[in-house]
Amino acid sequence: MRKILPVLLFVFVFSPLAFSAPGAVRCGKLLDVRSGQMLADQTVVFDASGTITSVGSSSSAKLPNRVAAIDLSNATCLPGLIDVHTHLTSDPTGSGYSSLGISVPREAITGVKNARLTVRAGFTTVRNVGASGYTDIALRDGIDAGEVEGPRMRVSGPPLGITGGHCDNNLLPSEFHYKAEGVADGPWAARAKVRETVKYGADLIKVCASGGVLSKGDQPGTAQYTLEELQAIAEEAHKLGRKVAAHAHGTQSIKDAIRAGIDSIEHSSLIDDEGIALAKQHGTYLVFDIYNDDFILQEGAKAGMLPESIEKEKKIGRLQRENFRHAYQSGAKMAFGTDAGVYPHGDNARQFAKMVEWGMKPIEAIQAATVNAADLLGWADKVGALETGRYADLIAVRGDPASDVRVLEAVKFVMKGGTVVRNDLAAK
Numbered sequence: 438m439r440k441i442l443p444v445l446l447f448v449f450v451f452s453p454l455a456f457s458a459p460g461a462v463r464c465g466k467l468l469d470v471r472s473g474q475m476l477a478d479q480t481v482v483f484d485a486s487g488t489i490t491s492v493g494s495s496s497s498a499k500l501p502n503r504v505a506a507i508d509l510s511n512a513t514c515l516p517g518l519i520d521v522h523t524h525l526t527s528d529p530t531g532s533g534y535s536s537l538g539i540s541v542p543r544e545a546i547t548g549v550k551n552a553r554l555t556v557r558a559g560f561t562t563v564r565n566v567g568a569s570g571y572t573d574i575a576l577r578d579g580i581d582a583g584e585v586e587g588p589r590m591r592v593s594g595p596p597l598g599i600t601g602g603h604c605d606n607n608l609l610p611s612e613f614h615y616k617a618e619g620v621a622d623g624p625w626a627a628r629a630k631v632r633e634t635v636k637y638g639a640d641l642i643k644v645c646a647s648g649g650v651l652s653k654g655d656q657p658g659t660a661q662y663t664l665e666e667l668q669a670i671a672e673e674a675h676k677l678g679r680k681v682a683a684h685a686h687g688t689q690s691i692k693d694a695i696r697a698g699i700d701s702i703e704h705s706s707l708i709d710d711e712g713i714a715l716a717k718q719h720g721t722y723l724v725f726d727i728y729n730d731d732f733i734l735q736e737g738a739k740a741g742m743l744p745e746s747i748e749k750e751k752k753i754g755r756l757q758r759e760n761f762r763h764a765y766q767s768g769a770k771m772a773f774g775t776d777a778g779v780y781p782h783g784d785n786a787r788q789f790a791k792m793v794e795w796g797m798k799p800i801e802a803i804q805a806a807t808v809n810a811a812d813l814l815g816w817a818d819k820v821g822a823l824e825t826g827r828y829a830d831l832i833a834v835r836g837d838p839a840s841d842v843r844v845l846e847a848v849k850f851v852m853k854g855g856t857v858v859r860n861d862l863a864a865k
C-alpha cells in the first residue's frame with residue numbers, strides 16, 4: 438500500500454485524464470462544417486470519456502446531472518481543426534547547415550514546445566509527416582498519456598527516401614558517412630524500411646517521391662523513387678494497415694505515386710491535367726501547402742535556408758498556387774496541410790486566407806481542414822465534425838469564419854476531448 442499510494446496520488450493529481458467529467462458547451466452559433474449551415478444557439482454535450490453524446494438546440498439540450506454548460510454564447514463554434522502536414526519537432530531556425538547542430542533529444546524538446554503552440558492555435562489533430570529519431574512517436578505518446586499539451590497526432594517516423602534524395606541529408610562531405618535513417622534504395626529495401634518504421638510505432642508512412650526545395654543538390658521537379666519502388670512501399674504499408682503520404686513536387690512523381698496507390702500527394706506543385714485526372718480517378722487527396730511560400734521568400738535566408746533553396750522556391754511557389762486553383766476547379770479532393778516547421782508553428786491558420794485567395798470558398802477551405810482531413814487520416818468517425826460519437830474537440834472564434842476565414846487566425850477557445858485547453862472568452 439505504501440508503494441501504491443504515491444503512484445495513485447501521481448495519477449490523480451497530474452493526469453488530466455483523471456479530471457475527465459461529463460460536460461457541455463453552449464455556442465451562440467455553431468458552424469455545421471458538413472453542410473456549411475450556420476446554426477444558432479446550439480449546445481454540445483459530452484461524456485466523461487470526452488466523446489460527444491448530443492448536439493442540438495440549447496432549448497432542448499439535456500445536460501447531465503450537476504453540469505453547467507460552458508458559456509460561449511458570444512462566439513461561433515466549429516470542430517477542432519486538422520493540419521495533415523506538420524513537422525512539430527522542427528523549427529525554421531534549424532534550416533540549412535544549422536540543422537546539423539540539433540540533436541535528436543533537442544528535437545524532441547522542440548516538439549513539446551510546438552505541440553502546445555499548435556493545439557492552442559485551434560489545431561486539435563495533426564498528421565506529422567517526417568521527424569528524426571522517432572521523436573514524433575515519443576511526442577504522440579507523451580500527449581496521449583496526458584504529460585504534454587498538444588494535438589492528437591498521427592505520425593510517420595522518419596521519411597523514406599533514396600540515397601542523396603530530398604529525405605537524405607547532403608550537407609556533409611563523404612568522409613562523414615552520413616545517411617538519413619529513412620534511406621532505402623530498391624523495392625525490397627524500401628519494403629524492409631516500411632516494416633522497420635511500423636515496428637517502431639508509425640501510424641503512416643511518408644515517402645519522398647521527388648526532389649524538394651529545402652534539400653541540397655536536387656530539384657523539386659525531378660523524380661527520385663521509381664514507380665516500382667513506390668508500388669512496393671504502398672503495397673507493404675497497406676498490407677500493414679498504414680496509409681502513405683508522398684512528398685511529390687514533380688509532374689512525373691505525382692503521377693507515379695498516384696498510380697502506385699499512395700493515399701495523399703504532398704505539395705503537388707507541378708501537377709498537370711493528367712495528374713489531376715488520375716487523382717480524381719484514384720480518390721487520392723492533394724495537399725497543397727500554399728502559405729509557406731511567403732515565409733520562405735521573406736524570412737528563409739535569415740532562417741539559414743540555402744540560397745539554392747530560395748531560388749527553387751521562387752521558381753515553384755507561384756506555379757504551385759496556380760495549380761492549386763486548377764486542381765480545385767477540376768474537382769480533385771483536397772486536404773489542408775501547411776508544412777508547419779518550414780514556417781513558425783501556431784500560424785497554421787494563415788493558409789486559409791491563401792486558399793480563399795486562390796479560389797476556394799471559405800467553407801471549402803474549412804472542410805479541407807475538418808471533414809476531408811479526417812477522412813484522409815482514416816479518422817472520419819473520430820474527428821473533423823461536431824457530431825455524436827466523435828471526440829469533443831471544439832474551437833470557438835469571434836465572427837463568422839464562413840464569410841471571413843481570417844477569424845480562424847485568432848481562435849479564442851479550444852477544447853480537446855472535453856478538456857478546455859484555452860478560453861479567452863470567459864467574462865473578464
Ligand SMILES: [Zn+2]
Nearest residue numbers: 522524567776
Ligand atoms: Zn514537409
